[in-house]
Amino acid sequence: MQEEKKNQINISDILYKIKGAILNFIIPLVSILVTFVLVVFYIIPSYKDLPLKKEELDRKTKTKNILSTKVADLNRLVDFQDMLDENLEVVNKVLVPEPEVPRLLDQATQIAERSGMSLDKLSYSYSSKGTSGGGFDMITVSMGVKANYEQLVLFMELVEKAARYVSIPVFRYSVSSKTDEEGNLSSTFSMDSPYLFVQSAAVTDDPINLDITSSEFIDFMEMLKGLDYYDFINPNIEAVEEEPVEEEPVELEQPAEPVAEPVEEPLVEPVLPEVSDENTETPVEEDNLFLNQ
Amino acid sequence: MLNDINLIPQTEVVEQKKTQVLKSSSIFSVILLIVSIGVSAYYFINLTDVNSKIKQTDADIEMSRGQIRSMSEIEVSARNLDKKISALKTLFNGRSKYSLLLKEMEARKPADVTIQNSDIKVGQISISGTSGSYISVQSYVNNFLNKDFEGGNPELKDMFVDVSLNSVSLDKGSNSVKFLIVVSYQDGKLQGL
Numbered sequence: 001m002q003e004e005k006k007n008q009i010n011i012s013d014i015l016y017k018i019k020g021a022i023l024n025f026i027i028p029l030v031s032i033l034v035t036f037v038l039v040v041f042y043i044i045p046s047y048k049d050l051p052l053k054k055e056e057l058d059r060k061t062k063t064k065n066i067l068s069t070k071v072a073d074l075n076r077l078v079d080f081q082d083m084l085d086e087n088l089e090v091v092n093k094v095l096v097p098e099p100e101v102p103r104l105l106d107q108a109t110q111i112a113e114r115s116g117m118s119l120d121k122l123s124y125s126y127s128s129k130g131t132s133g134g135g136f137d138m139i140t141v142s143m144g145v146k147a148n149y150e151q152l153v154l155f156m157e158l159v160e161k162a163a164r165y166v167s168i169p170v171f172r173y174s175v176s177s178k179t180d181e182e183g184n185l186s187s188t189f190s191m192d193s194p195y196l197f198v199q200s201a202a203v204t205d206d207p208i209n210l211d212i213t214s215s216e217f218i219d220f221m222e223m224l225k226g227l228d229y230y231d232f233i234n235p236n237i238e239a240v241e242e243e244p245v246e247e248e249p250v251e252l253e254q255p256a257e258p259v260a261e262p263v264e265e266p267l268v269e270p271v272l273p274e275v276s277d278e279n280t281e282t283p284v285e286e287d288n289l290f291l292n293q
Numbered sequence: 294m295l296n297d298i299n300l301i302p303q304t305e306v307v308e309q310k311k312t313q314v315l316k317s318s319s320i321f322s323v324i325l326l327i328v329s330i331g332v333s334a335y336y337f338i339n340l341t342d343v344n345s346k347i348k349q350t351d352a353d354i355e356m357s358r359g360q361i362r363s364m365s366e367i368e369v370s371a372r373n374l375d376k377k378i379s380a381l382k383t384l385f386n387g388r389s390k391y392s393l394l395l396k397e398m399e400a401r402k403p404a405d406v407t408i409q410n411s412d413i414k415v416g417q418i419s420i421s422g423t424s425g426s427y428i429s430v431q432s433y434v435n436n437f438l439n440k441d442f443e444g445g446n447p448e449l450k451d452m453f454v455d456v457s458l459n460s461v462s463l464d465k466g467s468n469s470v471k472f473l474i475v476v477s478y479q480d481g482k483l484q485g486l
Contacts, residue, residue: 024315028322035322035329043329046336053343060350067357074364077371084370091377095384136380149399156392165381167388174410196380200372202365204358210375220378223385 066207073208080212087212090224094165097197099126099139104193105237107164107230108141115155117147120186123240127192136194141166142242143189152187159191163227166193389415389483393446400445401436403429416480421473423464430472434458437476452482 077084096103101124112119121144126137147155152173159166173187211217299306361368391413398418402408405425412419424430436442437453455477462471 024319028319031319031322031326035325038329038333042333043336046333046340050336050339050343053340053347057343057347057350060347060354064350064353064357067354067361071357071360074361074367074371077367078364081367084367084374088370088374088377091374091381095377095381136384149395153392153395153399156390156395160388160390160392165384167384168391170412170414171391172410172412175407194380194384196377198373198376200369200376202362202368202372204361208368208371208375210371210378217378220382224381 063205067205070207073211077208077210077212084212087221090221093163093229094224094227096164096193096195099137099195101139101239102235102237103232104139104141104164104166105239106232106234107162108143108166108191109234109237110230111155111158111162112143112145115147115158116151117145117155120144120146121188122237123242125242136196139193139195141189141191141193141239143191145187145189146184147187148184152185158228161228163224163229164193166191168192386485389480391483393449394418394452394478394483397445397449397452401433401439401442403432403436405429406433416477418476418478419473420476421471423467423469423471425469427461427470430458430461430470430474434474449482451479453478 105122105124108122109119121142124139124141127140145155156168159168168189168191171187171189173185175185394413398411398420403424406422406429407424408420408422410419410421424433434456437456440451442450453476457475457477459473459475460471461473463469464471
């Protein structure tokens with residue numbers, strides 16, 4: 001009986017020890033091991049990965065939004081395809097894709113005729129950059145004309161209203177030497193007309209900035225449509241092609257000492273001195289002094 | 294005084310402390326495990342959510358790209374138009390309206406001044422001519438610099454910034470004054486009008 005009791009005590013003692021070992025050793029050990037594994041192999045990588053994934057999501061969401069907007073824009077452009085084609089045609093008439101020299105010469109001639117000028121000289125040359133700015137290829141047309149001042153102004157206005165874009169960077173005029181043409185001016189122009197060939201590629205992920213329904217675009221197109229379009233009526237205009245020359249600035253007189261302030265009250269008109277020579281040069285300084293007295 | 298007497302043997306006290314430390318360390322490790330499981334679950338849910346959103350977004354992007362590719366022709370036309378419009382805006386905004394300059398020059402010219410030659414380039418005009426008197430030449434110069442000049446284009450009232458009288462000479466034959474002036478002007482004032 002005593003033996004049996006002793007055995008029972010031993011068993012319960014062993015069970016107690018096992019329980020103690022499980023509670024105090026195995027569970028904490030397993031817990032710490034699992035925690036360690038979770039921290040090292042999941043939590044830390046996830047902690048690093050999550051911001052990157054969110055960033056990627058943001059980026060992709062932005063791309064998706066851009067593409068969605070682009071799809072909407074393209075669908076709108078499909079709806080307005082006729083308008084788009086028409087506008088492209090107008091724009092190609094204003095900024096031509098090819099030099100089209102005969103057409104340009106014809107336009108220049110028609111403008112000169114319309115403003116009542118008589119054309120003396122017409123030549124052209126190719127240049128890679130015009131003085132009107134930008135990196136456009138240019139046709140430079142040189143014109144020599146005879147006209148009066150009003151015709152000159154009218155010519156300028158017509159040039160500014162002409163559909164094919166032309167700019168006049170430099171011009172000069174002088175009174176005609178012919179005495180029978182009183183008031184007529186002999187004038188020379190250099191007219192730059194740019195041309196630009198564009199061939200775009202479809203870039204799927206890039207947005208389209210063109211909004212053909214915006215008021216700014218519509219106003220600009222209306223302005224272009226309001227320009228004067230010249231029919232190509234004389235393709236056989238004779239004009240000399242000149243070699244492209246390095247652009248040299250027209251030599252202007254260098255300014256002398258500037259007249260600082262305008263004189264409000266002019267002096268009494270001076271009596272011109274009688275001089276025996278036909279031309280008497282008056283020194284500039286003296287005149288300035290005189291004018292500013 | 295009786296309260297201060299501890300009858301528990303020292304070995305038993307040490308044993309009890311050991312047991313307490315073991316117990317609290319077990320509890321601590323289990324709490325640590327629960328916390329780490331919680332944090333892991335948080336990251337798992339978030340990552341799964343973000344990954345599924347990325348997949349969905351990828352699918353949307355591919356669909357949009359497909360639609361865009363099917364409209365590539367119109368895209369090319371739109372891009373061509375956009376480029377040309379931009380170029381034209383640059384050109385038109387940078388073009389000087391010399392018709393206005395000529396009108397302004399004529400408006401500011403006194404009646405008895407006759408222009409013989411004029412060279413016009415960006416920012417500078419060289420004018421030579423004749424006048425009935427010195428006063429007219431002076432008046433012409435003053436008119437250029439007069440910001441309150443009446444009769445000209447109000448938008449161009451302060452266009453001319455400087456006038457230099459380079460020479461004045463008397464032509465005895467015609468009893469007139471020959472002059473040469475160089476006028477500086479702000480070319481930008483003639484642009485975008």
